[in-house]
Amino acid sequence: MAERIIIAVDAMGGDYAPEEIVKGAIQAVQEMRMEVILVGKREEITPILKKEANTENFPIRVCHAPQVVDMAESPSEVLRQKKDTSIKIALELVKKGEAHGVFSAGNSGATLALAMFILGRLKGVKRPALAGIIPTPEGYTIMIDVGGVVDCRAYHLVQFAIMGHVFAKYILNVSNPRVGLLNIGEEPLKGNELVKETYTFLEKSPLNFVGNIEGKDILWHKADVVVCDGFVGNVALKLGEGVVESLLTLVRQEVKRSFVSKVGLILAKRLLKRVFKKLDYSEYGGAPLLGINGTVIIGHGRSEAKAIKNGIKMAATFVKKNINAHLEKGLKEHETFMPGRLKEVLS
């Protein structure tokens, strides 16, 4: 393997693929010492690369993949029927040791399923989880899980807490991350059976557990890591995005409808731009899949170049900081709270 970190990028995944992916990759290798392999249809990628890159010395290669996974395809269909998709070949590059990590802004369900199938899980991990990085005015909050596991048991959530803790510590550089449990009230006895059971475990764990966190508190950064099952997390994440987008649309409509002076409008728009910048997800650009035996970062489907760039850089940082070794160590240290041991803890 080369000394330089190599990230395989799914050039065909995402709403603005391959243009924005290629642009993002070029920006990433300009800002960070690393190499990118763009995986996808060579005939589509090469012209963009030639047009966008003003030199041929970029550490970017193309690896041809004839098939593309559509956003709406079910993971099981993809697993059964599609043998040569860009995301699959990207993951296989990691398996073969030709790349250190993967970034994709494509179909997240299919990426997760293929990553499980090709790379497998880290030792001790029951189910890998998708960690969403939520921008808040006070800093970033990790929400885990946001769609990896939709039918959770308490031990899944406990593992999510440990993995979120490790990620916050080593990637977001939070020294003693506050871990909260997403719930419908602050009191310990609130919630459904799942969170009530999870609460009892987290309370006894060595994690910096700050108790229950309500939906309204996520944006006030009351915890660095917010633990939830993947169904709740995914609904919440999409709802949050939806609310922000709806408000933006409403503001645009009002601006069009208003008969106020041009100056006022410009000022209003500038003001709002500053506000919404604080909630911009493209700063981190990706949600890591934690618990996979390899590095896999999933980008937002609507990512443009900047978010792609940051997602690719996150993948390289993930490799550089050897996050998976920290995850395994963290999970081992918290073994008392791990699957097989839960019965003992309970009895």
Added chain:
Amino acid sequence: MAERIIIAVDAMGGDYAPEEIVKGAIQAVQEMRMEVILVGKREEITPILKKEANTENFPIRVCHAPQVVDMAESPSEVLRQKKDTSIKIALELVKKGEAHGVFSAGNSGATLALAMFILGRLKGVKRPALAGIIPTPEGYTIMIDVGGVVDCRAYHLVQFAIMGHVFAKYILNVSNPRVGLLNIGEEPLKGNELVKETYTFLEKSPLNFVGNIEGKDILWHKADVVVCDGFVGNVALKLGEGVVESLLTLVRQEVKRSFVSKVGLILAKRLLKRVFKKLDYSEYGGAPLLGINGTVIIGHGRSEAKAIKNGIKMAATFVKKNINAHLEKGLKEHETFMPGRLKEVLS
């Protein structure tokens, strides 16, 4: 019973009780032919009533209750230990036939528990649900359940769908309400076990089922009724409110920090005010508890007079339109999809 509709109002429930409650009650009886019984500490209510009402001819009476339920008290504590709270006495007025319905902006968990205990359920209802009325730019969406039942089975969700349908039809006047299932994707096979099973029932039901609805679509009014379990619904509701509030706070901070002209600021603020007005929950002012053998509307804890007024008016409308008869009829018509019958449907 008097001809006029009588609503018992918990004068001690809510963050701004009793002042705003009394004011809201006065406004309600001014706008709608009805009577209000303010239940709570007479010594606190009477002076406010005297001060706010400019005549003694208002159809408002006071019914003394010496105890108050705190917002943080657990329902089981309240049930066991507090005998003479304002919310309990208000519900007992309905039980005794001295009032037709109850409105409270207090502790919703305790109100639900007491309503179940004192009034019981409608015939055929497995578990009553709290129906949140979500303001969207395109109109109102009912989200059911938003905190009544946190551990749901598919038949609970099917009943929520039927009850939401009836409420949308008779209170929001939607002729053939579109019913959607809150999920993490649009495709039928998405989601956890609970929603996948619920989907198969709703698909076969005579309801106007429009399939899965994602969090981001709620605000675009893709359905008139959005069905979910109470844990997910409560998290989502609070998160949505939290996002809107965070944005408002950020705007205020930016306005303070800016060195732009006064005119620009005033225009920007006016613009935002119009936008946020479209997302104002106080227009309806309350979430009905559907499936209770009586009329119970729960208001937002932070309700001020306008929201209280609208919540009380909603309670009166609920009684006037005999919603519970429609609920029982609706549940009976959809009996194939009801609890005991689910096994047959499945086999």
